[in-house]
Amino acid sequence: MKKLVGLFIIMCICACQSSKKQEIIQQKPAQGKFVVYQVFTRLFGNTNTTNKPWGTIEENGVGKFNDFTDRALDEIKSMGVTHIWYTGVPHHDVITDYTEYGISNDDPDVVKGRAGSPYAVKDYYNVDPDLAVDPANRLAEFEALIERTHQHGMKVIIDIVPNHVARNYQSISKPEGVADFGENDDTSVEYKRDNNFYYIPGEAFQVPEFLNGYQPLGGDNNPLADGKFDENPAKWTGNGARLAQPGFYDWYETVKVNYGVKPDGTYDFDLLPEGFNREDYKAHFEFWQDKDVPDSWEKFKNIALYWMEKGVDGFRYDMAEMVPVEFWSYMNSALKMKNPDAFLLAEVYNPALYRDYIHKGKMDYLYDKVELYDTLKHIMQGHGSTDNLPAIYDGLEDIEHHMLHFLENHDEQRIASAGFAGSAEKGKPAMVVSTCLSTSPTMIYFGQNVGEPGDGDMGFGDETRTSIFDYCGVPAHQRWMNNGKFDGGELSDAEKELNAFYRNLLSFSAQSAALMGDYKEIHSYNRQNTAGYSDKIFSFVRWNGDNRLIVVSNFEEASHKFQLKLDEGTVKALNITDGLYKLTDQLTNENEFVLEVKNGKGKVEIALTGLESFILKMDLLADLVE
Structure with missing residues (x-):
């Protein structure tokens, strides 16, 4: 509804x-x-x-x-x-x-x-x-x-x-x-502040005209399925429809609750x-x-x-x-x-x-929903660009902790359905980004x-x-x-x-301290400076004290190889110095890479298969040898 x-x-x-x-x-x-x-x-x-x-x-x-x-x-x-x-x-x-x-x-x-x-x-x-x-x-x-x-x-x-x-x-x-909702209502008026419902005095409720061949219970016999429902006077319908006979696409099975908002929209x-x-x-x-x-x-x-x-x-x-x-x-x-x-x-x-x-x-x-979820859905369907993701976080930065992330719920299409992505595998990079992007x-x-x-x-x-x-x-x-x-x-x-x-x-x-810390996207820098890095890849870093992560996701079914780069600002934010750092993927605990930080900048060779993501935990290997 x-x-x-x-x-x-x-x-x-x-x-x-x-x-x-x-x-x-x-x-x-x-x-x-x-x-x-x-x-x-x-x-x-x-x-x-x-x-x-x-x-x-x-x-x-x-x-x-x-x-x-x-x-x-x-x-x-x-x-x-x-x-x-x-x-x-x-x-x-x-x-x-x-x-x-x-x-x-x-x-x-x-x-x-x-x-x-x-x-x-x-x-x-x-x-x-x-x-x-x-x-x-x-x-x-x-x-x-x-x-x-x-x-x-x-x-x-x-x-x-x-x-x-x-x-x-x-x-x-x-x-x-x-008292029940409506039990003490004055039903002779459309609105009264302490009424629980809104009314349409003088008119009885009528069941909506069903469309597209719809029949209650699929047409099965039921003594109450007679096209009638006793409600007199009629109440406003849940989505705010004010007709005694709501439409088929209205929330006709419900009635709207009155919170002291007058019919003209002013507050009481x-x-x-x-x-x-x-x-x-x-x-x-x-x-x-x-x-x-x-x-x-x-x-x-x-x-x-x-x-x-x-x-x-x-x-x-x-x-x-x-x-x-x-x-x-x-x-x-x-x-x-x-x-x-x-x-x-x-x-x-x-x-x-x-x-x-x-x-x-x-x-x-x-x-x-209307920013992160909708953008990720578009990317998963092959139409959208990861270039649109950094602005979403930036625009919600002051309330990022309050914005719950999801890819499915009871209202939304299933990822694997033909109407969404057609494959559950396409949800994997989006779920990594959705999970790791914020606190x-x-x-x-x-x-x-x-x-x-x-x-x-x-x-x-x-x-x-x-x-x-x-x-x-x-x-x-x-x-x-x-x-x-x-x-x-x-x-x-x-x-x-x-x-x-x-x-x-x-x-x-649920156990990562880094995911409750700070965030910085490295996507934009790599889009401008890294060969083979496309707008179907997204990358960012997360850190909390000595807990540091590099997250990189591939939204395409094609493989990608590139040299992921950390600019000077990112290296400084992570509070790391020149040296070699072991990066271990936390999704598998198997894939390992080496980040080289030299002259205040970092680089690591990345090879992603189709729809693959890495959550790379950073540990110092050794001082960089000239």
Whole structure:
């Protein structure tokens, strides 16, 4: 759903940037980078290989919380993972009948897919019943998973979707005294500050006109699939559509939450004072203590605190930029007061808003999507140039630690898919650059490590992306699972090699002090001064005290040989003197090279095969002999 909003916001460009680095909100790890493993929880442990389009939970199977066994968590941890983002945990609309557990059936006319969108949350105080062996005990099963994850030395992240909820939101698990979203709304008016939703008085909701031959559940019979859904008066739809009958491409399964933003776009709440972006979360928390805030603010803060009490260590916020930054100041400061190390990650696609959401909104991390990811994707597809990479880092230098890097997630195409690169191997140089470029966290999506291509139309979801709406198995990932052994026993040789590459890269990044230090690109100098060095190669250095790395990646399938050069400024920045230095590749611990530094400049002979990268650790060999 987020792609539609992205079309009109990603064109915005940050007009001004601060040259002075502001506070680092999230404490950097003492050594090494944070590594986030995003897993679509419903799919992770499913061993069923049927993959029937629009298949039921009985036909196609479903993964459970209990599939994250000690063995599975050990294997995830071996990739250097520090945080697991369990995607799709809060109870969202599903088609499977759970009425025997007191859960009302959901209407296929306003549910996307048979398994439902994880971003149409129906009950924020419980979890998806699909994920439990015993749906009546589903919350306890998730709490046990939180505990297992912690026992394996990793932290837990779940989704919060602040901009919208399911059209039929109804919590049967809320604590005593908590009112549901919309329960106390005045539905006779379009807007009131403490209403949770926006209304279209006098008009009833109408199911959208389905296009392209689409039928709910693929046309299967269901008593609720009658082209009707009872909602009167109609509410605004999640993406802001204000018609009683939203369009097929609107987020029609959801309703937009009101944060005190009037229909004309003006605000009905206190604003942060000028210069408050320089204040820490404690000052932000104090600012809101005597302020009267809209009801939706309080509701979502309490939801987040509820999950923190359950042991959740952080949140990934869906479409955070569609919610006012003042709300984030209010909520995130309260969460930081509860847990200063909480990991707060936001989906923000507008570069002009990055610094506001970090410094005012107290976000720890934002997606680096529209700049780094999009540029790397273009290069991987054979169209783009690595000459475009240095400016990205330079433009984000003051906030580089806050820009989370990734090559796959649940919204994006799989690298190996025909719509992206057509080969998982083409992701290897990009993953090295994405991982090693900055001090920010790196995220990997489950199945990426074994080259899952996301093939097959499972129902509402589309090919090239692993479906988040349907019951299905994930074939390459299933081969890695090997029926619960989690030893990669069914992988092909190529998949095993790819898995080893990701494990080596990410586990190294989680331990490398150099990757938490300084950065300097050497690409531009070599483009001008090195024969055989092209715009399909990228190189830079990283250092932290005596820990020094040279990183060089080849984005082409053709081999390249050249003499990589370090200019005087780079040699000085690395604090090295004339001499010979052994360079050992940290991806293989086999490839070794010799860097010669003479008269304040360095050079090393490099031979890269197609799509190969080196992360070269520097050690002094001997003084240079004249």
